[in-house]
Amino acid sequence: MRYVAKKKDKITKKDPKKELSGWIDYKNRVNNNEKKRVSASLTKLQAERRHALLTRLGFIILFSLCCILALGYYVSPKANVASVQVKGAPELNSKQVVKTVNISPENKIVFCLLKGKEYNKQLSDAFPEIEKVQVGVKNTNHLILTIKERPVIGYIHEGTGYRKILATGKVGSQVIDKNKIDKNKPLFIGYNQKVSLSEDIKVYASLPQHIRDQVKMLSGETRRPTQIVLVMKDNNIVIGNLSTIKSKIQYYDKIKSQLKEPSVIDFEIGAYSRPLTQAEKVKLGLT
Template sequence: MAKEKITKKDPKKQLSGWLDYRSKENNPNNPKVSASLKKLQAERRHALLTRLGVIIFTSVCFILILGYFVSPKANVASVQIKGAPELNSSQIVKASGINSQDKVLGTFLKQKQYSQKLSAAFPEIESVKISTSHLNNVIFNIKEKKVIGYISEKDNHYRKILANGKVGSQTLSAKEIDKQKPIFIGYNKRASLKEDLDIYSKLPVKVQNQIKVMSGETNRPTQIIFVMNDNNVVIGNTSTIASKIKYYEKIKNQLKQPSVIDLEIGAFSRPLSNDEKNRLRIAP
């Protein structure tokens, strides 16, 4: 059997190619290696500068915010009232409890509390939203409740009757009221006013828009009196007026002068007396 011939290889010669390749890769004079190192250094420098910039920016913002809060600019300088022309602005500010030592940010955080406090103090106010101008000038934007009409008081003055049946806190002159809303006269008891308001709310809108006066000066608790825009007077029963008012248009078209239209029991009319005209504030 022939012996297998064994060829000897020099290990150094075998490794020389690999060692030459590694030495080239690690050689700083190698253009590829230099480019990679520069790119890596640039990325690290950029990341460092970015982190440093964020830290500086955050610190400056914190210092500015802190400086603002400890300065007088953070305090409430003035309070302006918008949306409630008939209400007394000074009384609103006083009722809110806000003062010059309060922080502007604090007023925003307590917005709901201010709204509840002012709504309790002034029946006319439904809600309050707070805004600012020039950093520390606080504005109370007031939304008022819907006005149904006006209740007459002494010396030709009036108060608003609100959608929830409450009476407004402010006294108004005849020039300040909305002439398109009905006036309620002769209502000294709030219970009587509430009952007639309930009846008024159940009338058709077309009829509501024709009523200029509602009188509480009735002969009986179950009686109700309307003065219409055409100066006709409608008398009805509190339990049936909502269903009988539909006959008003037909009856009035047959009249030649302002009259009393009685719908309490049947349906008939008669001319107005001078005393009734004066009592119900109907111009001659």
């Protein structure tokens, strides 16, 4: 048997210096990248801090300027009330309204604007016809009081004029001329006692709207305290009891359609009608 000798394996030798040099280069590259990342992070952090500092500084400067401007305005004449205008209540005396809330040229506009609720209470207490007051300003220092009045259900004669009767049952504070009253609202005449007037106002306000629209006058000259007298726009007179008139008045339209002349319609006990006498027509001014 022949023996064949194997070819001797080839042995590759590596240079240690070359291997070490490659490792060193790799580590240097890694370190350089780390340094770049750290440097970038520091630069970004510095930029953020600089931006935050500038923002705070800008806010402080802006706030300081606002304070200076506000202080300058406060000490200037522009901050004081130059005039007061009362709107929405032509019958009320504007000077009396302003005096009630004690507004003067020494008052600061900004403080007046903050006193809306206080003014509202003071004026509604002093003037029953006032329901709400809004405080506004025009041209920097001209104060405006806008008044909303309570609904009016009628008028009561007093002296040479009339006072408003409000939906609240109260009587207005001002006496107004006859030519300024709403002709569609009824007149309350002949009332000498506040109690009877108050009761009649409550009863009238409780009547259906289509009936209230037909009432021209309520008379306080009754035979009994429990009696109520309504003079209608068609010149009929309705007499009733305070406690039952609301339920019986619903028959008024049906009854009046059967009448041929102005009549008295009595709802106190049952319901019946009769023509007005001449004396009654004269007394109520229907002639």
